[in-house]
Amino acid sequence: MAGNDASIDPTPTGAEWWRHAAIYQVYPRSWADADGDGVGDLPGITAHLEHLRDLGVDALWISPFYRSPQADHGYDVSDYQDIDPLFGTLEDADALVARAHELGLRLIVDLVPNHSSDQHEWFQAALRAEPGSPERARYLFRDGTGEGGLEPPNNWESVFGGSAWDRVAEHPDGRDDDPQWYLHLFDSSQPDFDWRNPEVGDMFEGVLRFWLDRGVDGFRVDVAHGLFKEESLRDQVRPEGAKGGATAGEEAGSMVERAALDEPMWDQPEVHEVYRRWHQVLAEYPGDRMMVAEAWTATAESMARFVRPDEYQQTFNFAWLLAPWSAEKFADVVTHTFDALEPVGATPTWVLSNHDVIRHVTRYGGGTQGLARARAATMTMLALPGSAYLYQGEELGLEQVDVAPEDRTDPSWLRTKDTDAPEIGRDGCRVPMPWSGDSAPFGFGPGSGQPWLPQPSGWGSLTVAAQETDPESTLAFYRRTLAARRDLADLPASVKVVVDGDVLSFTRGDLTVALNCGTADAALPDGEVVHASGPVDGTLPADTAVWVRG
Template identity: 70%
Template sequence: MGWNDQTEWWRHATVYQVYVRSFADGNGDGIGDLPGITARLPYLRDLGVDALWITPFYTSPQKDHGYDVADYCDVDPLFGRLSDADDLIATAHDLGLRLIVDLVPNHTSDAHPWFRAALAAGPGSPERARYLFRPGRGADGAEPPNNWESVFGGPAWTRVEDPSPGSGRPAEWYLHLFDSTQPDLDWRNPEVGDMFEDVLTFWLDRGVDGFRVDVAHGLFKEESLRDQVVADEPAQAAGDSSMVERRMRDEPMWDQPEVHEVYRRWRRILDKYDGQRMDVAEAWTQTPESMARFVRPDEMNQSFNFAWLLAPWSAQEFAAVITGTFDALRPVGATPTWVLSNHDVVRHVTRYGGGAQGLARAKAATMTMLALPGSSYLYQGEELGLEQAEVEPEFRQDPSWFRTGEPGRDGCRVPLPWGGDRPPFAFGSGDGHPWIPQPPDWEAITVEAQAGDPDSTLSFYRKALSARRGFATSAGDEVEMLDLGADVLAFRRGPVTAVLNCGTEPVALPEGEVLLASGPVDGTLPADTAVWLG
């Protein structure tokens, strides 16, 4: 791969994602906050991660839990104060942890001063030119400007009236690829790029180590805003890693070539700072090759590799993702990333079947991921073996639930259980339910319950991360794929051989000393189990 001569910390880091609302509640109001995170940083240090990425904590009406930003340079009172952000950064650094913050450049909140000014100013104004306002189609402009759909369901356009009654001008519509409270910015307006340069500088000056860039592939749309060509094709099933259908999809709202100049500009800013500052793209692109374009040498440092997350439980599918990722990244010299869960997808214990089998597979997949070159991203709670929780309709808060009636993402966002024998499981100092109620039967899987059990999922993660530190930077960046049968994924990386049995029967182990296993091994490797050999 050609990056082993580099020293950047993020190239081989393990990064832990903190969903702010659900990690730790410092003031007892049932909602996680920045002081809560700061108080629990020793836990992350002891877990063995190198960095944490925290979801948006900026001033926001919280229509999409912080991904609707009203002020990018302040902390929402729900989560604390600006001084709490400074304390979090400083404490993380004191403990040897890096801190990555979430940046949301595709859209603002409808409560952002820019959008409020745009509504007040009316059609044709400079204020509206910061967003994508367009006249409607049909009689009196009563139809949306095009046929685009929101990611959260329903039309991607909302109509607003002209603020000057009697002007005779037709009403305009504004684009929102997500919720109607999240109007998309027009990145062809230079004011937008200038504003985000100021935002980057603000947080870099305060000491953050990097940015996770939300919807990194969505900033630019085709300038004509033409209709999307919707083909008659089967929908991609959840967990389907096949890119055949996606490769043919017409997407004038995503992955436009102009977006790359934004990240070249950002790279120049990041490189001015000491301390190896970085950014990582959340870019749901259609192919590994298009993902690799985001991490060319003068653009972003990393991009999430969602093909690994999307792959079903299959040795051949996992192998295809590994080889496809390396083939795509080799020409640009970029580091791969590996991720199995985040705040937008069903937890992988549940995706892999749930219960004992789902947990066994989740641990085995995690071990395999941690053995690969590059960086690994973990999502809070997976080290406890959490499954997707059932959330009753009256407690659901995901905007996609309100737009589509589908359960949405709340089930992977339930607050963490830290200790005790009943909710809120020491999530906060109070006794009330957190913002999403926790399952009442989590007593056996709290941090407190698992910390002293050498056979717990938490202990397994600690062992795996500790062992990974021993070879993450020294084992090299080359992977030799091994053929041990159709149901077995195996590869050699330097002195370490990783073997994953995705089949239903035990298989023989290659020669070598067992460094770590995700379950019991005795001469053979059971189904749904992984092992590292040295």
């Protein structure tokens, strides 16, 4: 067992490592394949940890690697205290923790508490049990409505499309005569737990302790806003024709749009008692252990409730990710974020891409312009106080891949592909990393041929090996920016934001950061340009950011 690494010392209260960290997300299926089966694994991650050290990040967050049928690529967990054979063994996990700590990297693992796999032993027991049994009380089973109970218990929709309810009698492992339905806010293979049952909370405390004892430094908590639903499970009230249930990725819409929605399935007040309990568990362990919430909340104020002093250490700030390319919109996000977090004493987080959303090079227009904007937005983000989360491959400038329909694997595509409004799904941001070479699998694994999601043929110039020798590459830019970011650690943890036309600027002590979101050159701030996202010669070009000191 890896245990706690004495080389990582706790820091004084108020200066914990996570408050100003750069944290890199690894999607394990798509990072590196050590055994040649076309799917990434834990030994593959361990073998490439030096890339993260050289990049200059402080920690890595790894998406789920637990035992799972992989219906949602690991977010459907059948055993929270074991490794899926697809990814390796518990010994491989211990080796990964130990090597990360040797390199000075903290390690955050994903936790999926809203739902389990339908292959979890608890759900299998519930399917075999009678309605009203203790086994069923761990999940949200309800009788159907309408004649013969053949209609769902309410009108809630799955985030992945279709009804959020399935009849037990129609489940492959269910009983033919069973009158009940079960709730799944995501795929039908992901039944939601009933967090009003104390057995659920006790089980997850055990899961936390299992991984903390193995030396992990924190948890990213999936669907942190979803554990509790309104107890009555009433119908959702929504405008005619509006889709219900959307909470993830680009489906989330803006906070303003979501604030006007009736969402009895999300962000219920009881959820905060769970996180107060977890906070106390983490406090028993040395080394500034932490949690970060994936909480798609409707307002900055509701986001801030998750990071009160006795709950989460951090929550993702998705407003930054959702903002369009606009100086005014970016400024609004920065201002509202600090205004919301100040009363609870929390530090902000910033993120531009992850495994659920379209890569930001593509969101910003793609091609040369999209890459210029992506670099400028990243450099602006990395100058802001707080922590920044990076997604694998963004340091290479990867764009969203147009995955062919026959190669798509995302359950949101599989559930909707035959409907009038199919969801393309999230496969395009999950295509495996290109490490080296001129053809697939681009060093992702041994052998030849395509990995689990096909890589574009033109990726040869984007590989890590190709970019390492090019001082103007996106990889070189990320390394320079992350190195320069360390020099900002002693600057004030507050900013003064100004918008002048299409230019956003903010100051931190003697540092001025300016981002030109317009189409024409703008004036440079006074002082010495210490870093820029693109060429600067007396003016600030469009789609460019600068750091100026003095």
